[in-house]
Amino acid sequence: MVVSARQRYPSGRFEHDKSKPQSKMDRQPRTRNRSWDALQPVLTNRWSSLFSAALEKWKEDQSLVGQGEGNCSAKIDTKSGVEVVGCFHADTGIHAEIDAWLKVGDTSKVKKINISSAPCPRCAVVFECLGLSAKVYHRPSSSRGGPSWGYPEAQRVELLTLLCAGVLSGSEIDKYQDQIYNYFVGLAWKP
Numbered sequence: 001m002v003v004s005a006r007q008r009y010p011s012g013r014f015e016h017d018k019s020k021p022q023s024k025m026d027r028q029p030r031t032r033n034r035s036w037d038a039l040q041p042v043l044t045n046r047w048s049s050l051f052s053a054a055l056e057k058w059k060e061d062q063s064l065v066g067q068g069e070g071n072c073s074a075k076i077d078t079k080s081g082v083e084v085v086g087c088f089h090a091d092t093g094i095h096a097e098i099d100a101w102l103k104v105g106d107t108s109k110v111k112k113i114n115i116s117s118a119p120c121p122r123c124a125v126v127f128e129c130l131g132l133s134a135k136v137y138h139r140p141s142s143s144r145g146g147p148s149w150g151y152p153e154a155q156r157v158e159l160l161t162l163l164c165a166g167v168l169s170g171s172e173i174d175k176y177q178d179q180i181y182n183y184f185v186g187l188a189w190k191p
């Protein structure tokens with residue numbers, strides 16, 4: 001008597017059993033039902049790891065001038081020799097280095113990122129996600145992170161996709177956009 005896998009293991013799932021088409025539900029990633037509470041530690045872990053990794057890569061440069069945290073300035077030297085300047089925007093909370101980065105908008109063009117104070121944890125994670133941490137030069141200072149931080153509304157989904165890459169599904173990012181953004185900005189994840 002030939003016993004099929006399904007008969008032998010009636011309660012199991014069979015990867016190679018094509019006899020019955022999988023339902024739409026079966027094809028969804030297992031992560032589809034995670035709650036916001038379940039996602040927070042996942043994001044904390046990702047962002048705190050990225051922040052720690054970024055800290056190792058920056059270089060200090062005593063010659064960089066600026067007002068320091070809260071009033072810092074940034075300049076990105078591009079490979080084509082153009083210098084792109086950024087400044088802190090009190091109205092939107094956009095930090096100087098993010099302001100400069102948004103004007104460049106292409107990681108392959110970035111040669112050096114000069115900042116008048118160490119990036120705050122949020123800017124640090126963004127640059128680490130972009131693979132730009134090794135290009136960061138800053139005036140010696142701590143990187144605590146002030147209360148305000150912003151990213152342009154129109155580019156927020158792009159930002160969240162970057163911040164959640166590899167740990168959240170697209171549908172989770174869609175579902176929890178505001179929570180993810182506010183959690184990131186609020187720094188509760190900071191090591």
Ligand SMILES: [Zn+2]
Binds near residue numbers: 095
């Ligand atoms: Zn910042």
